[in-house]
Amino acid sequence: MVVLDEKCMIPPPPYVAAGSVAPPPFPGGRSRHWQSLATLPSHLLLKVVYMTFPLTPGIDESRIQRQRKTLYWLSHQLRWVNRSFYIACMHVLRSTYLPAYESLIRAPYSSDPFPLSSSTSSPAGPVEAIQRETQVLDLFIALKVREDMMMDDTELHLEREESFKDLFDLMQPRSRLEDLVRNYGLREGVVHTTLSGGSSSVASNSSLHSNTGSSNSAKYRTTGPAPLPFSTLSVSFSPRKVGLVLTSPSRKRTILDVVRARDEALEVTAKKLVKQLKVWLSDV
Numbered sequence: 001m002v003v004l005d006e007k008c009m010i011p012p013p014p015y016v017a018a019g020s021v022a023p024p025p026f027p028g029g030r031s032r033h034w035q036s037l038a039t040l041p042s043h044l045l046l047k048v049v050y051m052t053f054p055l056t057p058g059i060d061e062s063r064i065q066r067q068r069k070t071l072y073w074l075s076h077q078l079r080w081v082n083r084s085f086y087i088a089c090m091h092v093l094r095s096t097y098l099p100a101y102e103s104l105i106r107a108p109y110s111s112d113p114f115p116l117s118s119s120t121s122s123p124a125g126p127v128e129a130i131q132r133e134t135q136v137l138d139l140f141i142a143l144k145v146r147e148d149m150m151m152d153d154t155e156l157h158l159e160r161e162e163s164f165k166d167l168f169d170l171m172q173p174r175s176r177l178e179d180l181v182r183n184y185g186l187r188e189g190v191v192h193t194t195l196s197g198g199s200s201s202v203a204s205n206s207s208l209h210s211n212t213g214s215s216n217s218a219k220y221r222t223t224g225p226a227p228l229p230f231s232t233l234s235v236s237f238s239p240r241k242v243g244l245v246l247t248s249p250s251r252k253r254t255i256l257d258v259v260r261a262r263d264e265a266l267e268v269t270a271k272k273l274v275k276q277l278k279v280w281l282s283d284v
Contacts, residue, residue, distance in 0.1 A: 038084050049074070049088045065152045071096065072145045090138070097141045104140075104164060108265050109173045113137035130182075130193060132175040140167055173266060174237040180270035181244070181277075182230050190277050191230040225281040235273075244273050256280050 037045065052074075054066040071093065079089035094114045105111045113133040129135075143163055185191035228246070236243040236254060243257035258272040 038082050040084075042084070042087065045084055046088045046091060049078070049085075049092055052078075061152070068145070068148045068152060072149045075142060075145045093141050093145075094134075094137060097144055098137070100144065101137055101140050104168050105172065106168055108263050109176060110266055111172065111176055112179065113176075132178045133172065136167060136171050136175050139171070140164070143167075170237060174235050177237060177242065177266050177270055177273075178233070178235045180266055181233070181235065181273050184270050184274045185227070185230065185277065188274055188278060190227050190274060190281055191233065192227045193230050225284065228277075228281070242269055242273065244277060 037048065040048070053070050054063060057063045058066055074089045074093060079086045079093075098114055101113065102111055111133065113131065114137060147163070182191060182193070186193070232247050234245045234247065236245055236257070239262050240260055241257055242260050243254040246253055246255045256273070256276045258269065258276060260269050260272075
């Protein structure tokens with residue numbers, strides 16, 4: 001039997017909305033700073049996300065199955081909490097599923113959906129990548145985590161190969177080709193990307209630069225027509241012909257197209273498109 005002294009029963013403090021009062025100081029007068037998960041440094045938040053992965057098997061499921069459930073949770077729930085969690089979760093998801101994605105790339109296509117260079121970030125930051133193939137990787141992840149979950153839940157589930165067919169027959173080569181057009185177009189000075197503050201960049205990725213290319217690009221920008229904003233350009237893709245589509249507020253039109261051999265590398269096709277775009281700009 002427990003005897004309670006009512007004089008010693010102090011009522012709990014009233015609820016106060018966060019941020020409405022200053023936190024009490026530490027002993028000695030030192031200030032106290034409250035931290036939340038959203039305000040943690042990115043490397044610490046990323047470690048928190050990694051620590052959500054189980055390291056042991058469950059009662060009726062393996063460790064791999066538990067980890068796949070965690071990946072599904074990251075994709076469908078945790079990343080939508082806020083911007084910080086979105087960035088951390090997408091880093092984990094993209095790193096995890098990139099090998100599986102690259103294994104499905106069809107020859108002779110190339111791929112670069114998750115570039116490490118910060119120059120591929122959009123003005124909005126790392127949430128929106130300027131690399132268009134990143135969107136295809138994200139679609140693959142959303143589909144793959146669901147398929148893995150269904151495979152674990154029931155042996156009757158058969159992975160639908162046609163679910164990935166459009167991704168790698170059309171969307172992946174088209175988006176990769178657009179990224180190549182952006183890279184080569186920046187080098188040649190025929191396209192630009194809008195950066196924060198309203199400035200524009202007509203410099204290419206460092207991996208595509210050479211001293212000669214830089215000087216030629218600068219000369220062309222001085223004497224040639226104004227480059228097009230890359231955000232207005234897209235590619236129409238088929239195995240034998242590709243086109244460059246210009247979108248304006250009033251309409252969308254194909255401004256040029258080139259013939260493509262079925263076994264032709266996307267890099268070769270991109271250079272053809274950029275060369276024809278330079279001609280098209282000079283005639284406008």
